[in-house]
Amino acid sequence: MTDILKIEHLKKYYIKKKIFSSESSVVKAIDDITFSIKKGEVFVLAGESGSGKSTIIKLILKSIQADEGKIIFENQEIDNQKKNLNKIRMNCQMIQQDPYDSINPRMQIKDIILEPLEIHNVGNKEERNKRVLEVLHEVKLEPVEEIIKKYPHMLSGGQRQRVVLARALALKPKIILADEPVSMLDVSIRAEMLELMKQLQKKYNITFIYITHDLATAKYFGQRIAILYLGKIVETGPIEQVLNNPKHPYTQALIDAISEPDPDNINKVKKIRIKESLVEGDIEGCRFKSRCPYAIEQCKTEPNLEKVGNEHFCACYVKLN
Ligand SMILES: Nc1ncnc2c1ncn2[C@@H]1O[C@H](COP(=O)(O)OP(=O)(O)O)[C@@H](O)[C@H]1O
Numbered sequence: 001m002t003d004i005l006k007i008e009h010l011k012k013y014y015i016k017k018k019i020f021s022s023e024s025s026v027v028k029a030i031d032d033i034t035f036s037i038k039k040g041e042v043f044v045l046a047g048e049s050g051s052g053k054s055t056i057i058k059l060i061l062k063s064i065q066a067d068e069g070k071i072i073f074e075n076q077e078i079d080n081q082k083k084n085l086n087k088i089r090m091n092c093q094m095i096q097q098d099p100y101d102s103i104n105p106r107m108q109i110k111d112i113i114l115e116p117l118e119i120h121n122v123g124n125k126e127e128r129n130k131r132v133l134e135v136l137h138e139v140k141l142e143p144v145e146e147i148i149k150k151y152p153h154m155l156s157g158g159q160r161q162r163v164v165l166a167r168a169l170a171l172k173p174k175i176i177l178a179d180e181p182v183s184m185l186d187v188s189i190r191a192e193m194l195e196l197m198k199q200l201q202k203k204y205n206i207t208f209i210y211i212t213h214d215l216a217t218a219k220y221f222g223q224r225i226a227i228l229y230l231g232k233i234v235e236t237g238p239i240e241q242v243l244n245n246p247k248h249p250y251t252q253a254l255i256d257a258i259s260e261p262d263p264d265n266i267n268k269v270k271k272i273r274i275k276e277s278l279v280e281g282d283i284e285g286c287r288f289k290s291r292c293p294y295a296i297e298q299c300k301t302e303p304n305l306e307k308v309g310n311e312h313f314c315a316c317y318v319k320l321n
């Protein structure tokens, strides 16, 4: 399979002013991140809040500028030329956590979905109207003829998120960047929405970047995963492999945070409890070391991603068994 998207050595730092002081500090939101995504695959970015997940999406869509690094889409570097920006914005659509971030509450559903088609000048009026109905069918918002006349507040949370999905699908994107798309939904409708995304992903072979802090949904939807910790990838590989046989103590800690204690295994598995998050991380060496129960002297120098299995990489000197 060919790579549809490549991210090379991406960096984005923010200067943070300290309150009541003239000092400032640097937040390394994204610090030298490299990965590539194959056409038609669901690639998961997972990590706690503040690890840089949303920043990666914004950098890919060029809604913010990287300090360093390259974004390569279909073998072409996306620089700031208008034609390249257009190409990435037509082919990559985003779904955000909160539907109201991407839909205007004062617009009817029909106009919400028409908007991207109009912005990108797709087809004629009749074709655009037809596409609106088509995508609403796709996301199973029925009866479509009634839905199009409604306003967002007249729909349920789950229906609103389907509108967002329909809007993202309208342009027939090659990539969908889904930033915690189900985390605001009621648990009862979360599975339905994920199932729908999975069906559409398969039907149209859409490449997905699925952002989540929920490893259970990651496993359900994704094929490969990258675990982010304070702007760095600490572990990456096929999802089953990474989650069934994690090598990085941070990955293990994320898994432990969601798993019920297994009475048969209680002595076998040493649960990793990590200390409270330090948002800015350690300045030197491994950023996780001050929270890591396995930290050793060597962790004062930054570990690089090393191969630990087939397509499985981990940035840790210790590496769990
Ligand atoms: N515009 C900004 N100005 C300053 N700091 C920012 C800005 N956007 C994000 N950050 C910081 O960058 C880090 C990563 O943020 P983000 O990508 O939103 O994380 P996530 O989506 O994983 O929760 C956080 O420490 C956040 O505070």
Ligand SMILES: [Mg+2]
Binding pocket: 053, 054, 055, 179
């Ligand atoms: Mg985020």
